[in-house]
Amino acid sequence: MTPRTPARSASAPPATASIQDVARLANVSSGTVSRALRGLPNVSAKTRARVLAASQELNYIASPSASSLASGRMSTVGVITPFISRWFFGEVLNGIEQVLQEARFDLVLYIDTDGKLFESLPMKRRVDAVILLTLPSDAPDVAGVANLGVPVGSVGVDIEGFASVKVDDVASAETAVNHLIGLGHRRIGMVVLEHDEIEFSSPRDRDRGYHQALARAGIEPNPALIVKGYSTVEGGEKAAAQLLSLPERPTAIFVQSDEMAMGVLHTIRRTGLRCPEDISVIGFDDHELARVFDLTTVAQPAFEQGAQLARFVLDMVREKAAPRAQVLETQLVIRGTTAPPPAV
Amino acid sequence: MTPRTPARSASAPPATASIQDVARLANVSSGTVSRALRGLPNVSAKTRARVLAASQELNYIASPSASSLASGRMSTVGVITPFISRWFFGEVLNGIEQVLQEARFDLVLYIDTDGKLFESLPMKRRVDAVILLTLPSDAPDVAGVANLGVPVGSVGVDIEGFASVKVDDVASAETAVNHLIGLGHRRIGMVVLEHDEIEFSSPRDRDRGYHQALARAGIEPNPALIVKGYSTVEGGEKAAAQLLSLPERPTAIFVQSDEMAMGVLHTIRRTGLRCPEDISVIGFDDHELARVFDLTTVAQPAFEQGAQLARFVLDMVREKAAPRAQVLETQLVIRGTTAPPPAV
DNA sequence: CTGAAAGCGCTTACAG
DNA sequence: CTGAAAGCGCTTACAG
Numbered sequence: 001m002t003p004r005t006p007a008r009s010a011s012a013p014p015a016t017a018s019i020q021d022v023a024r025l026a027n028v029s030s031g032t033v034s035r036a037l038r039g040l041p042n043v044s045a046k047t048r049a050r051v052l053a054a055s056q057e058l059n060y061i062a063s064p065s066a067s068s069l070a071s072g073r074m075s076t077v078g079v080i081t082p083f084i085s086r087w088f089f090g091e092v093l094n095g096i097e098q099v100l101q102e103a104r105f106d107l108v109l110y111i112d113t114d115g116k117l118f119e120s121l122p123m124k125r126r127v128d129a130v131i132l133l134t135l136p137s138d139a140p141d142v143a144g145v146a147n148l149g150v151p152v153g154s155v156g157v158d159i160e161g162f163a164s165v166k167v168d169d170v171a172s173a174e175t176a177v178n179h180l181i182g183l184g185h186r187r188i189g190m191v192v193l194e195h196d197e198i199e200f201s202s203p204r205d206r207d208r209g210y211h212q213a214l215a216r217a218g219i220e221p222n223p224a225l226i227v228k229g230y231s232t233v234e235g236g237e238k239a240a241a242q243l244l245s246l247p248e249r250p251t252a253i254f255v256q257s258d259e260m261a262m263g264v265l266h267t268i269r270r271t272g273l274r275c276p277e278d279i280s281v282i283g284f285d286d287h288e289l290a291r292v293f294d295l296t297t298v299a300q301p302a303f304e305q306g307a308q309l310a311r312f313v314l315d316m317v318r319e320k321a322a323p324r325a326q327v328l329e330t331q332l333v334i335r336g337t338t339a340p341p342p343a344v
Numbered sequence: 345m346t347p348r349t350p351a352r353s354a355s356a357p358p359a360t361a362s363i364q365d366v367a368r369l370a371n372v373s374s375g376t377v378s379r380a381l382r383g384l385p386n387v388s389a390k391t392r393a394r395v396l397a398a399s400q401e402l403n404y405i406a407s408p409s410a411s412s413l414a415s416g417r418m419s420t421v422g423v424i425t426p427f428i429s430r431w432f433f434g435e436v437l438n439g440i441e442q443v444l445q446e447a448r449f450d451l452v453l454y455i456d457t458d459g460k461l462f463e464s465l466p467m468k469r470r471v472d473a474v475i476l477l478t479l480p481s482d483a484p485d486v487a488g489v490a491n492l493g494v495p496v497g498s499v500g501v502d503i504e505g506f507a508s509v510k511v512d513d514v515a516s517a518e519t520a521v522n523h524l525i526g527l528g529h530r531r532i533g534m535v536v537l538e539h540d541e542i543e544f545s546s547p548r549d550r551d552r553g554y555h556q557a558l559a560r561a562g563i564e565p566n567p568a569l570i571v572k573g574y575s576t577v578e579g580g581e582k583a584a585a586q587l588l589s590l591p592e593r594p595t596a597i598f599v600q601s602d603e604m605a606m607g608v609l610h611t612i613r614r615t616g617l618r619c620p621e622d623i624s625v626i627g628f629d630d631h632e633l634a635r636v637f638d639l640t641t642v643a644q645p646a647f648e649q650g651a652q653l654a655r656f657v658l659d660m661v662r663e664k665a666a667p668r669a670q671v672l673e674t675q676l677v678i679r680g681t682t683a684p685p686p687a688v
Numbered sequence: 689c690t691g692a693a694a695g696c697g698c699t700t701a702c703a704g
Numbered sequence: 705c706t707g708a709a710a711g712c713g714c715t716t717a718c719a720g
Contacts, residue, residue, distance in 0.1 A: 016469065016493075018697060029707045034699060042705055061468045065418070066697035068409035069712045076452075084441070085434030094428050097455045106470070108420075109453045111441045124405045125360065126450070149360070233632050266636045288577050289633065292610045362713060373691045378715060386689055410713035413696045691720085699712085704705105 017058035026054035037062070076106040077313060078127040080141060082134070082198065084111055086231055087259060087287045088302050089133055092155055095306025096131060103314050115139040115198035124148060128317045131155070131309060132162070136201040151316035151323065153309045157201040163312040163323040167300045169202050172330040173209025173254070176282050176298050179332060180252040181217045184340045185280065187225065188214070189250030191239040191260055194228035206256050206284065225250050229260055236263025244271050251341035252280035258287035258297055265293055265337065276339035286333055294336035301328050361402035370398035381406070420450040421657060422471040424485060426478065426542065428455055430575055431603060431631045432646050433477060436499055439650025440475060447658055458541035459483040468492060472661045475499070475653060476506070480545040495660035495667065497653045501545040507656040507667040511644045513546050516674040517553025517598065520626050520642050523676060524596040525561045528684045529624065531569065532558070533594030535583040535604055538572035550600050550628065569594050573604055580607025588615050595685035596624035602631035602641055609637055609681065620683035630677055638680035645672050 023030040028047060036043045036051035037060075043051075054060075068074050079096060083089045093109075100107050108127060110117055115135060123130065130145050134156035142159060145152050153163035180188050190210050193203040207226075214221050227242045229235035236255060240263065243250055255261035261283030268275050275281055283290060286299030305328055315321035367374040372391060380387045380395035381404075387395075398404075412418050423440060427433045437453075444451050452471065454461055459479060467474065474489050478500035486503060489496050497507035524532050534554050537547040551570075558565050568590060573583035580599060584607065587594055599605035605627030612619050619625055627634060630643030649672055659665035 019699095020697080030697085031699075031708080032706060035706090038699095044705060047705080063413070063697055064470045065409040065412035066712090067699070069407070069413050069714080070697075070699040072699095072712080074409070084428070084438050085431065087429065090429030090434055094455065097428070097453060101455070104466070106452045106466070108450045109437075109441060111438065111445070122448070122450070126408045233636055262633065262636060289606065292577055292606060363715095364713080374713085375692080375715075376690060379690090382715095388689060391689080407713055410696090411715070413698080414713075414715040416696080416715095689720105692718095694715105694717090696715085697712105699710105701710090702708095704707085 017060045019060070019062065021058055022051065022054045022060050025058060026051045034062075074126060074128045075104065076108055076127045077310075077317075078108050078110060078123040078130040080110045080112050080117065080130065080132050080135070080145070082112060082115075082195065082200075083231070084109075086257075087285060088257070088300075091302035092133060092306035095303040095308075096310040097306075099307045099310035099314065105314065112141060113197065115141050117141060129153065129313045131313060132157075132159075134200050134202060136199060136204070139198050151313055153313040153316075153323070155305045155309045158325055161323060163309060163316060164325045165305045165309040165312065165328060166326075167305070167328050167330045169205030170209040170212065172284070172298045172300070173206035173256075174213045175209075175330070175332050176254050176284065177210050177213035178217075179296070179334070179338060180254065180280060180282060181213060181219070183252070183280065183338060185250075185252040186219055186341075187222070187248065187250045187252075188219070189225040189227070189243045189253040191236060191243070191253060191255040191264060192226060192228045193231050193256045193260070194235070195231070203256055210254055229263075231257055231259060233259055233263040233266070236260030237267045238263075240264040240267035241271075244268070244273070250279065252282070252338070255281060255283050258283040258285040258290050258295060261295055261297070261337075262287075262289065262293055265295070275337050278342055280338040280341070282338055290333070291335070296335045296338040297333050299331045299333050301330075304328060361404045363404070363406065365402055366395065366399045366404050369402060370395045378406075418470060418472045419448065420452055420471045421654075421661075422452050422454060422467040422474040424454045424456050424461065424474065424476050424479070424489070426456060426459075426539065426544075427575070428453075430601075431629060432601070432644075435646030436477060436650035439647040439652075440654045441650075443651045443654035443658065449658065456485060459485050460541070461485060473497065473657045475657060476501075476503075478544050478546060480543060480548070483542055495657055497657040497660075497667070499649045499653045502669055505667060507653060507660060508669045509649045509653040509656065509672060510670075511649070511672050511674045513549030514553040514556065516628070516642045516644070517550035517600075518557045519553075519674070519676050520598050520628065521554050521557035522561075523640070523678070523682065524598065524624060524626060525557060525563070527596070527624065527682060529594075529596040530563055530685075531566070531592065531594045531596075532563070533569040533571070533587045533597040535580060535587070535597060535599040535608060536570060536572045537575050537600045537604070538579070539575070547600055554598055573607075575601055575603060577603055577607040577610070580604030581611045582607075584608040584611035585615075588612070588617070594623065596626070596682070599625060599627050602627040602629040602634050602639060605639055605641070605681075606631075606633065606637055609639070619681050622686055624682040624685070626682055630675075634677070635679070640679045640682040641677050643675045643677050645674075648672060 019030045023033045036048045129151040132154040137159045156166050158164040227239045229239035283297035290297050312324045363374045367377045380392045473495040476498040481503045500510050502508040571583045571586045573579035627641035634641050656668045
């Protein structure tokens with residue numbers, strides 16, 4: 001650790017001009033500056049030009065705290081996510097950020113691992129809206145956020161009164177399992193996304209889709225074939241180890257996320273089994289690496305879910321629009337990890 | 345007889361208590377409330393208790409804009425990153441967020457793809473400090489940020505006047521290439537991280553490390569063996585395709601990120617070559633999936649770089665500490681993708 | 689230890 | 705179309 005010279009040099013004067021400075025220079029009142037700079041009507045063209053010039057000359061930027069305090073608008077939306085380095089969440093966040101940046105809204109980020117961050121309401125009076133990523137309606141946070149008195153949006157779940165964008169997890173999971181069934185599989189395992197403190201909604205829905213598919217095919221579900229795992233590669237590895245050590249191991253596995261599916265594939269290979277000859281695997285997401293693993297999966301548009309939800313939320317904030325809900329399409333992507341079961 | 349409170353529409357924000365409400369209820373002045381709630385000295389124990397009780401009863405939370413405006417403190421740090429869904433950046437961001445959350449600072453996130461976001465200074469007067477991820481000192485943003493008049497920190501680069509935490513990219517790359525040389529390789533390729541608009545500093549430094557290693561081993565560098573690629577799996581695939589189509593292809597490749605290295609491995613396999621028998625590959629990062637790919641790599645502590653830098657920056661903000669710089673250790677992780685070159 | 693009051697830098701009815 | 709002024713909700717010297 002090396003001590004360094006202070007960052008501020010004498011050459012960089014943080015001379016911050018106020019609205020009064022601009023007003024003086026442009027020879028108008030501060031009220032007129034405010035109106036002119038924000039493009040409000042009722043400002044003559046030449047006054048506006050004069051104000052603009054003065055503001056540029058002084059390098060003026062309005063103080064966000066002052067204008068928020070005066071107007072009640074924050075131009076900020078809070079985003080609460082349980083993860084940041086999982087594929088789905090990163091992509092969604094990316095979509096949200098892009099739309100917000102374009103709208104010149106700030107994004108304040110809260111990573112909330114236990115679903116209880118909101119007991120302390122860290123963003124009360126700080127944001128114009130909040131976006132929740134995949135928190136189920138019964139998470140403590142949801143109640144807290146609803147009490148904030150600002151528009152709320154959620155991706156991955158549809159919660160009463162919130163804007164939402166999601167995919168149909170039930171139907172998508174059913175499609176995945178149907179693909180396996182169509183291939184001739186009957187003993188189909190599942191790796192369920194699990195999280196310590198919170199129960200998310202997608203895993204629940206994908207679980208339902210799995211059971212529906214089995215039911216429609218007249219296959220008796222076997223609880224031993226359902227195991228849980230953290231949403232990581234390692235989580236997938238451990239879950240697969242459990243499944244493979246079963247006296248009657250599954251001939252196919254539906255894994256609720258691609259990241260876990262990669263772990264599952266790894267364990268399968270290390271066990272000396274071949275995929276798809278001995279056992280089929282289907283994932284969920286269409287992660288950047290799914291192609292590399294030649295992984296059959298259900299593709300979901302993560303970036304677009306975030307972007308679309310951000311648009312909905314912005315409409316609620318700016319136009320007082322009613323919350324809207326949209327379900328985006330998923331797509332079965334058949335690659336090389338699924339095939340008919342081995343001949344008995 | 346019974347005065348009715350005006351009906352609040354369902355969407356109306358719930359009544360938010362102000363500091364005056366708390367003051368009234370506790371029978372003190374608002375100044376005392378402010379001091380009591382912030383734990384300032386010179387408040388008697390019982391007054392403080394009374395204020396606390398009142399504040400809790402009213403569910404009071406100070407308006408951030410008002411207190412920022414009055415105090416000049418934002419309790420917010422801005423983070424500028426070129427990516428969010430790349431392993432390194434996600435981990436770093438995670439580390440930063442964790443430290444900031446603990447310190448009850450907000451993190452406002454800016455994804456800046458072209459290094460020019462700061463020409464419009466979106467966070468002037470909005471943050472107490474800013475953190476830059478891997479931007480080189482000559483990026484337009486850096487000048488803009490330096491002019492903000494707040495402490496700045498950077499991870500991945502050491503910039504004059506900024507706090508910084510990084511790894512030694514030159515030495516780490518040299519270690520990687522030395523590993524290859526030690527194995528007997530002489531024709532060693534490199535895949536360089538490339539970005540459209542900005543030239544980052546890590547690629548430059550890793551490039552230097554590569555050349556140093558060759559020079560010390562007396563190996564003449566061959567420009568044809570150096571190719572560029574975007575920091576994605578696909579970027580790695582394309583770069584590898586170039587390298588493999590060379591009349592004299594390399595017997596080993598140093599790839600500047602694990603994500604690209606996974607793409608390189610994919611291309612190698614699809615070309616019908618074997619790794620490491622025909623060609624060795626070494627990455628950089630120790631991505632979650634490096635283990636699954638059995639990838640030899642240089643591990644760098646990404647989360648910790650973010651966390652440590654956040655601590656430095658917080659010290660600058662709160663204690664007016666001088667900017668500090670720290671270099672964290674990397675570690676060569678030898679796995680299965682590197683071996684001696686094939687016998688000629 | 690506590691209160692009164694100025695002030696932070698804007699926005700926004702309200703007059704004109 | 706423009707200005708004067710109140711007010712947003714805090715913090716902080718300054719007195720006492």
